[in-house]
Amino acid sequence: xxxxxxxxxxxxxxxxxxxxxxxxxxxxxxxxxxxxxxxxxxxxxxxxxxxxxxxxxxxxxxxxxxxxxxxxxxxxxxxxxxxxxxxxxxxxxxxxxxxxxxxxxxxxxxxxxxxxxxxxxxxxxxxxxxxxxxxxxxxxxxxxxxxxxxxxxxxxxxxxxxxxxxxxxxxxxxxxxxxxxxxxxxxxxxxxxxxxxxxxxxxxxxxxxxxxxxxxxxxxxxxxxxxxxxxxxxxxxxxxxxxxxxxxxxxxxxxxxxxxxxxxxxxxxxxxxxxxxxxxxxxxxxxxxxxxxxxxxxxxxxxxxxxxxxxxxxxxxxxxxxxxxxxxxxxxxxxxxxxxxxxxxxxxxxxxxxxxxxxxxxxxxxx
Numbered sequence: 001x002x003x004x005x006x007x008x009x010x011x012x013x014x015x016x017x018x019x020x021x022x023x024x025x026x027x028x029x030x031x032x033x034x035x036x037x038x039x040x041x042x043x044x045x046x047x048x049x050x051x052x053x054x055x056x057x058x059x060x061x062x063x064x065x066x067x068x069x070x071x072x073x074x075x076x077x078x079x080x081x082x083x084x085x086x087x088x089x090x091x092x093x094x095x096x097x098x099x100x101x102x103x104x105x106x107x108x109x110x111x112x113x114x115x116x117x118x119x120x121x122x123x124x125x126x127x128x129x130x131x132x133x134x135x136x137x138x139x140x141x142x143x144x145x146x147x148x149x150x151x152x153x154x155x156x157x158x159x160x161x162x163x164x165x166x167x168x169x170x171x172x173x174x175x176x177x178x179x180x181x182x183x184x185x186x187x188x189x190x191x192x193x194x195x196x197x198x199x200x201x202x203x204x205x206x207x208x209x210x211x212x213x214x215x216x217x218x219x220x221x222x223x224x225x226x227x228x229x230x231x232x233x234x235x236x237x238x239x240x241x242x243x244x245x246x247x248x249x250x251x252x253x254x255x256x257x258x259x260x261x262x263x264x265x266x267x268x269x270x271x272x273x274x275x276x277x278x279x280x281x282x283x284x285x286x287x288x289x290x291x292x293x294x295x296x297x298x299x300x301x302x303x304x305x306x307x308x309x310x311x312x313x314x315x316x317x318x319x320x321x322x323x324x325x326x327x328x329x330x331x332x333x334x335x336x337x338x339x340x341x342x343x344x345x346x347x348x349x350x351x352x353x354x355x356x357x358x359x360x361x362x363x364x365x366x367x
Contacts, residue, residue: 001031004108007240012098015112028076039080040070043087043121052127054120054140058353059181065119088115092151096158103162116144169211169237177202183353196365198271198278223264270329274340274366279326286322289363340366
């Protein structure tokens with residue numbers, strides 16, 4: 001938003017904003033002309049006649065969210081007010097209004113849906129669309145996905161209706177893989193791990209670009225890319241220069257998708273959260289976890305994309321190579337402004353509603 005606004009774009013944020021709202025960190029202080037932000041945890045009031053709730057009593061995060069509650073939104077930091085209907089549908093209504101209002105000028109819309117996060121709340125109509133699903137939790141989750149899918153369709157239809165779809169870049173992605181605290185076993189199949197882990201189940205997410213004027217339909221690009229590439233891709237699409245006063249890690253993905261650029265966007269990618277760290281270099285991926293590096297995994301993703309065979313003991317040469325890359329990367333980073341307050345174990349192959357066993361593999365998630 002800060003890059004595109006000076007380039008003549010009207011900038012709008014709708015939904016989740018997960019970097020704070022004080023000391024200049026709110027969306028409307030970070031380049032957005034308009035911000036319609038979450039003001040509560042609920043998609044609908046818990047006792048609404050059109051809502052179906054699914055509570056995961058085994059999950060402390062879920063219990064916190066239901067206790068925290070709140071059903072509301074805020075516009076540009078103003079007072080919280082109740083939206084109309086299910087939050088997913090309401091955000092979509094407002095996104096369609098943004099497209100209509102700005103159809104005659106360049107705009108940047110960041111639509112950050114709260115769905116399909118817990119607390120799980122589906123509309124009754126979306127829940128009733130899946131009578132064949134026996135699990136109440138999974139059926140509620142499916143209903144929420146249906147609502148999100150409908151939202152994407154409505155946004156795309158609004159672009160078509162106003163003649164904007166050919167030359168509008170649309171990016172659809174997710175911030176992480178499915179969470180183990182849902183209690184659903186197959187949300188990340190075939191990958192191991194969950195949200196809060198750097199296994200593929202936690203970091204291998206949907207990532208789709210649509211721009212008919214530049215990108216032919218149906219292309220599949222297999223090389224690893226990253227969310228920070230969204231920044232560079234959007235900047236290039238808008239003709240805005242990248243900042244020159246700092247190192248920028250992202251690249252414009254469009255030339256790689258179309259074949260105009262050779263090579264791959266990234267030879268090496270890193271993930272770090274305090275003492276939990278991972279590096280992927282080409283097809284090799286190393287993870288270290290624990291305050292004292294108790295746990296080490298090494299996988300060859302070319303032959304083992306679902307991370308079943310830990311080669312850390314068999315390939316000390318690769319461990320040393322990736323450790324060196326990770327150390328060099330960490331040496332370049334600024335120290336964190338806040339240290340982690342605690343760390344919790346997250347089992348890699350079991351969701352939270354399954355009993356733990358002494359032979360379970362797990363990571364320590366610092367938070």
